[in-house]
Amino acid sequence: MDKIIALTRQQREAILQHLTANQVQALSEFTRYAMLSRFHTHHYLKQTDWEFQGMVIDPWYQRQHDHPGDNLYCDCGRRLKNQFILRSRTSGRQLFLGISHFQQHASIPQKVAREIQAGINEINLYMDSILLAYQAGRRFPQEIFQFIVDQQGFKNHEGTIFYQRCNLFSRVDLPLHQRDYQDLQTLYHQLKQGVAHRLTKKEIKQLRDDIATDWRQVDQQITMFNYLLRQHGLTVQDLHRIKSNSINYALQRRKTRFMIHDYKQFKDVTLTKARSQLAIKLRQLSFYLQIFQPNELAKVQCEQAQQILIAHKMSSPKSHFFGIKEAQILLKSKYTI
Template structure:
């Protein structure tokens, strides 16, 4: 059994200070995705009036002078590293909170809050092992990863969390967690042994569920973008126009106009169609990044969205699509008013 070593706060900060801005962003996206997965699988808030809408992580929380855009805050005014977004099932009201204020502002039972905090502590332990490996001189195993990619070891498995983590950490040369490395090395050995990699029915269902989870978390990011645009005083009509343009952009150059509106619909699609819907959703997310990337209030959200696109091998684009120009114009007009 691998010994788990927890870093002290100061040890963690010391190593984080050595990372580049891009490495911090990739590590934050890894942490954010792990938190999302926990909320989606543990259903922490199912017995409350609150619905989990997502989490935003400030990669540059400890870097005051290098900080990009605006800070994240709790509704009480306290600056945050992790900002959780909750929505009331009865009133539709949104709360932006740090984990320590779940009970105070949302009346979420202490037992549930402690359970969530325990999960985050476990994720931090996972991250600590990556930071320790980095401090010890380990970096991303690019040669092994490239062999697996070149021999199509991830074919039909692009939805695996392992593949997305590899895409993220390969970009910035961060080491994998030991368990992730062992999974990657196992694929490498399978390829070297000449064994073909076939998906079982169970694996196909797992991939479809993974695609549905990815679609849902991207949809949550888009919801947060729309919330911020609403705070920028976009009128309901203008916001509706922006949303319509985002869908048109997502479907641009596609033969089908089929566009799902709920992640559960993914579970009824073939794997090919499910992947197609995820790519469409990623293009919609790209629309919001292009529209909002010059807005300081969305700098952290835009960075998170870019990390999601990297994880899914989607290139950062700069489109001249009319709908993007119109959305930027509507946004600038509302800010100037």
Template sequence: MISVLSSKDREEIFNTMTDFQIDVIMNHVMYRVKSELLTASFWKGIHWELLGVNYDRLYRKKLNQRKYKPSLYCECGRSLKYQYVVKSKETGEILELGKECFTQRTGIPERIAEEIYNSRNKINIFQDEILSAYKFRKRFPIELYNEIHLNKVDDKWSPYYNKKILDFKKANLPLFHRDQDKLENDLIEYKVRKRQLKRLLGVNFEVEYTENYVYLIKYMENRILNDRKLNQGERKKLIQDLYKISKAVNESISTDFAKLTANKRNLITVEYIDPLNVKIKNFNLSYKEALSESRNIARKIMDYANGKK
């Protein structure tokens, strides 16, 4: 349900929050708005890229009522409520602009500038969802998160998403409804998968895993469990191999990486590990090929660590 607040309502709720809570809301609201703008089709053929969308939540307050002085300005010197940061793809020039100067300084057509400027409506929608929930005393779902973290369900989240959830946890803020739904669904899926694995492999089977490098279980487990072309025996054997090889490969890489410099680790990750994870994620390899390539990469990294390459 979308809740739209008045400017007065927003200010009243913001005034009950800490600076850190406000920063968390604005940082993630801006990230979401920027992501939606960057994927919009109208950027095709435009020689500018959007670097950021900034918002001064206290723009209309008098200076003596503000916690801080105006910090957002246009290139022309005018203070701004909404600031758009763009970079020229041709020269690398970065401009911080308001609506009035956006079209004049960049040459971006007015209809597109208007669409970009209308992102302020999305900013309000996203932040108002959190503010409304906070006003009615909703806070971070700590019990749900603790169960997720205890069972390592968050190991499958992206680094950005994990940071986002931890930011909201630290600030004790309610989540966007989509994020709340994701946490609940992730936990449900984990419990369903755990029951499937226990039926397949026996009640004593441990589902826990840690994958810091090669993501075999993360990308392959559900595919194997739901692959109707496999019979029960084939499925059981592949799952057993999956857990055994994933543990061996990731522990081997971790041990060998400890012998290498950070620069060397980064090079090996880019050259070997990242391409393999992409192939596994996109299912460009058969089950057996994925397991075999994972072992081969662990051997190559061991050779690097022992000075053979």
């Protein structure tokens, strides 16, 4: 059993100081994505009026005097490292909260808040092990990873956090957690031995569920972009036009106009269609990333979207699609008024 070592805030910051900006952002995205998965798996807010809409992490939170990004705040004005975004099911009201204010501002039971905090603590321990491995000189196992990629060994892992973490960490040369490294080695040796694993019905269902969860998290990122558009004064007609253009962009060069609009629909599609729907949703995310990139209106959200695309081995394109230019003009006109 691996020995669990928890770093103090000072120890964590001392190691983070040696990481590049891209490495810090990759760690931040891993933390955010792991927490999103917990929310979807454990249904923390199921018995409340609130639904979870997203999470933003300040990767530079500890650097009060050398902070290169934007600070995050709770609705009470307190500076945050982890900002949770909740929406009322009855009124549509949105809250931007730190975990310590779930009960005070949203009347969420203390027991639920403690469960969420326990999840954050567990993820922080996981991150600490990665930082300690980096401090000890370990880096990403590029040769093993590249062999698996070349042999299409990740074909049945696309919707998993494991696959996305490998993509993120390979890009910035961060070491994997020991359990992830062992999983990577197992996959490597199977491919070396020519073992062709056929998916069971249970594994197919699990993979489809993973893709559905992944799709849902990308959809929440798009929801956050749409919220920012509303905040900057775009009309209902403008928002509808932008959404329609985002769908047209996502479906470009596809033979079908079929597009899932609710993650629950995944239970009725084949694995091939599930993969296709995730690719469409990621392309839709890239549309929103492009319309916001020329300005600073959504710096944190754009950084998160870029990390999501990297995690899925997708580039961040610069398209001349008319809908992107139209949305940029609409956004600019509202921003300059």
